Amino acid sequence: MIFRVGSGIAIAAALLLAVTVFGKAGRQSGSNPDGLEVLQLRPNFYMIAGAGANISVQVGDDGVVIVDAGAASKADSVIAAIKKITSRPIRYVIDTGADADHVGGNAALAKAGQTLFVAGGGIGLPADFLAGGASILAVENVLRRMSAPTGKTAAFPVDAWPTETFQQPRKYMYLNGEGIEVLYQPAAHTDGDGIVFFRRSDVVVAGDIFDTTRFPVIDVAKGGTVEGEIAALNRLVDLAIPSVPIVSREEGTLVIPGHGRVCDQLDVVEYRDMLMIIRDRIRDLIKAGRTLEQIKETSPARGYTRRYGSDRGAWTTNDFVEAVYRSLAQEKR
Numbered sequence: 001m002i003f004r005v006g007s008g009i010a011i012a013a014a015l016l017l018a019v020t021v022f023g024k025a026g027r028q029s030g031s032n033p034d035g036l037e038v039l040q041l042r043p044n045f046y047m048i049a050g051a052g053a054n055i056s057v058q059v060g061d062d063g064v065v066i067v068d069a070g071a072a073s074k075a076d077s078v079i080a081a082i083k084k085i086t087s088r089p090i091r092y093v094i095d096t097g098a099d100a101d102h103v104g105g106n107a108a109l110a111k112a113g114q115t116l117f118v119a120g121g122g123i124g125l126p127a128d129f130l131a132g133g134a135s136i137l138a139v140e141n142v143l144r145r146m147s148a149p150t151g152k153t154a155a156f157p158v159d160a161w162p163t164e165t166f167q168q169p170r171k172y173m174y175l176n177g178e179g180i181e182v183l184y185q186p187a188a189h190t191d192g193d194g195i196v197f198f199r200r201s202d203v204v205v206a207g208d209i210f211d212t213t214r215f216p217v218i219d220v221a222k223g224g225t226v227e228g229e230i231a232a233l234n235r236l237v238d239l240a241i242p243s244v245p246i247v248s249r250e251e252g253t254l255v256i257p258g259h260g261r262v263c264d265q266l267d268v269v270e271y272r273d274m275l276m277i278i279r280d281r282i283r284d285l286i287k288a289g290r291t292l293e294q295i296k297e298t299s300p301a302r303g304y305t306r307r308y309g310s311d312r313g314a315w316t317t318n319d320f321v322e323a324v325y326r327s328l329a330q331e332k333r
């Protein structure tokens with residue numbers, strides 16, 4: 001399988017980000033200043049890596065649709081990279097979640113864009129609607145988080161907030177000649193995750209539900225749950241079609257994770273299976289009356305820690321085990 005680093009996983013782990021991100025051979029990629037990598041995945045579809053979360057870019061006659069805006073500090077470089085791809089204006093920024101490395105560039109990217117909703121367009125909006133910038137679309141809880149007056153994370157300025165939100169399971173648009181679906185996942189990484197499916201490009205943007213660089217971040221304090229995370233991964237599996245029956249063509253649906261390399265359906269299946277195995281181990285230990293500390297001592301993530309684990313940083317193996325434990329403990333109540 002070309003999309004997967006495959007049997008070279010151990011080697012790949014030691015390679016540079018650029019190599020792991022672009023595990024698939026034969027895709028055009030280009031380096032930009034500021035360490036950004038731009039990868040063309042389809043004739044009208046690109047991915048930008050190195051600006052925080054992976055940034056997806058769909059281009060066409062209607063303009064540019066972006067999924068995830070990356071970190072605020074990289075926004076100018078991202079805008080420059082998009083301008084190298086196309087001269088058409090950014091129309092939409094869709095956020096898969098409310099984390100700073102996904103929404104940090106919202107304000108700058110929206111401002112660099114141009115609204116589709118111009119005066120006289122027949123929908124009755126004033127000319128200065130959104131101050132003329134691109135729309136920012138996300139599930140309702142993303143706005144709730146970003147606009148919270150105080151909290152653990154810094155509040156975002158008003159011009160970074162979503163201008164369009166929804167709470168239903170599916171929000172759709174038809175732009176640049178294809179259907180775009182944003183599918184609300186209510187309790188996975190957090191309570192505000194959106195999967196974005198580009199139906200004609202056949203690309204699914206997963207956000208932090210799927211992160212090939214580490215164990216899934218299940219943010220229990222923000223409404224994430226292990227069962228919701230598994231359900232969301234199953235949703236990704238269901239949306240994607242692998243290269244069958246002609247496996248040698250190495251085609252199929254592309255799945256863009258929140259962080260890490262471009263994947264296919266089988267990669268998501270493996271990631272989901274890993275999570276289910278670890279969940280089952282922890283659930284059995286809880287049933288056997290073990291405490292969290294005792295459970296940590298049994299290394300329930302064994303077999304996967306070399307690939308996904310970490311002893312330090314923002315999301316350690318112990319953080320992950322604890323999140324699964326707390327999520328399952330919550331469930332029992």
Ligand SMILES: [Zn+2]
Binds near residue numbers: 053099101102208
């Ligand atoms: Zn992220």
